[in-house]
């Protein structure tokens with residue numbers, strides 16, 4: 001191509017570039033118009049972050065000077081080129097709560113430098129909080145939230161569709177508005193504690209509503225706050241629950257005994273029926289469902305009864321027996337697909353006995369009154385993380401916010417869990433009631449069909 005041709009094509013190239021910019025501007029405008037007020041503010045914020053980055057980065061110590069002279073040491077006019085100041089390249093995206101910035105590290109400008117600069121970035125970007133985490137090798141992700149996600153209530157409307165992965169429990173958004181979930185695969189127990197009215201039931205409701213459309217899960221509930229299944233928080237869900245007991249210690253004892261028997265029968269037959277030692281290797285199924293026992297207001301079943309009269313002695317014996325049975329389920333139920341969720345308002349050692357709490361790998365706590373209660377709910381380590389302590393969640397703005405130990409790294413996350421309306425829970429329970437089965441019966445059916453398959457006559461027929 002000659003120089004003349006290049007000059008001649010310049011208007012066409014400029015026109016194409018302008019058209020591209022026009023298309024991009026139109027796309028941005030359409031997104032802006034369709035977005036809600038919070039997202040629009042974040043989109044404007046993202047423009048500011050991009051526009052000011054070249055000036056801001058060196059001011060907050062996020063630049064490096066490249067002193068190596070380029071290939072041409074002396075320019076034709078005799079001047080030596082100045083060293084170049086390099087700044088990390090960024091890509092900025094916006095959502096309801098703020099901006100998500102992907103940055104590329106430079107020599108001596110990495111994770112530590114970005115983390116040191118985070119408070120300055122928060123000031124410059126007008127953010128309540130900025131966090132910096134590693135992304136891909138050599139890249140970082142910086143989360144800046146303009147609005148504190150912990151104080152913005154959210155709602156969740158269950159879709160009624162079968163979850164893609166039954167073992168993933170979506171909990172809500174953390175303090176950086178990033179989604180938090182826990183894996184329930186190989187988890188035998190979850191504890192949920194918190195002052196009354198701070199969102200425990202809503203959290204458990206969400207779990208049930210999201211998983212209930214699957215035939216690979218069955219629920220049993222012991223609710224210590226009520227006497228019959230038609231009262232209280234689980235009244236809307238009874239159609240999807242295969243066993244329910246209220247505050248009667250003897251009935252609870254019978255339910256826990258029944259589930260321990262299921263645990264034993266499953267342990268005895270898992271290799272023959274599933275061909276594995278751990279149900280999670282093949283995943284839960286309609287024939288071998290994940291069996292979830294929810295023990296709400298656990299204090300009712302485990303508390304230490306003190307007194308020498310016959311009735312109190314009987315209650316004390318039942319409570320001790322209940323704790324022992326639930327401990328059995330938590331300690332030995334994992335590989336056979338039994339999960340225990342223990343919720344309580346009362347954070348004392350006898351509400352969730354420490355020998356049970358300590359074997360539950362997942363612990364969540366809504367607001368707590370005292371540091372001791374926080375320790376009972378989340379373990380000793382919470383004392384080392386005062387910012388995340390549930391004692392700081394007592395303001396009504398934090399209804400629905402829980403603290404939870406990070407899975408796989410030190411520290412605790414605070415999570416804004418969404419509210420699930422009772423009407424939605426009722427709708428899901430009604431729509432999925434036909435899936436309710438007793439896992440003990442299912443186990444028997446599975447054993448019978450396995451026996452039939454072993455039968456030489458049946459084998460011949462099948463062949």
Ligand SMILES: Nc1ncnc2c1ncn2[C@@H]1O[C@H](COP(=O)(O)OP(=O)(O)OP(=O)(O)O)[C@@H](O)[C@H]1O
Nearest residue numbers: 153196197198199200201202345399400417418419
């Ligand atoms: N995640 C949430 N977001 C916003 N509001 C919530 C949330 N969860 C609960 N609430 C509000 O708090 C009220 C009480 O919630 P919930 O029944 O879940 O509390 P709880 O901790 O289970 O109380 P209790 O221990 O008395 O059963 C709800 O009716 C609702 O108005």
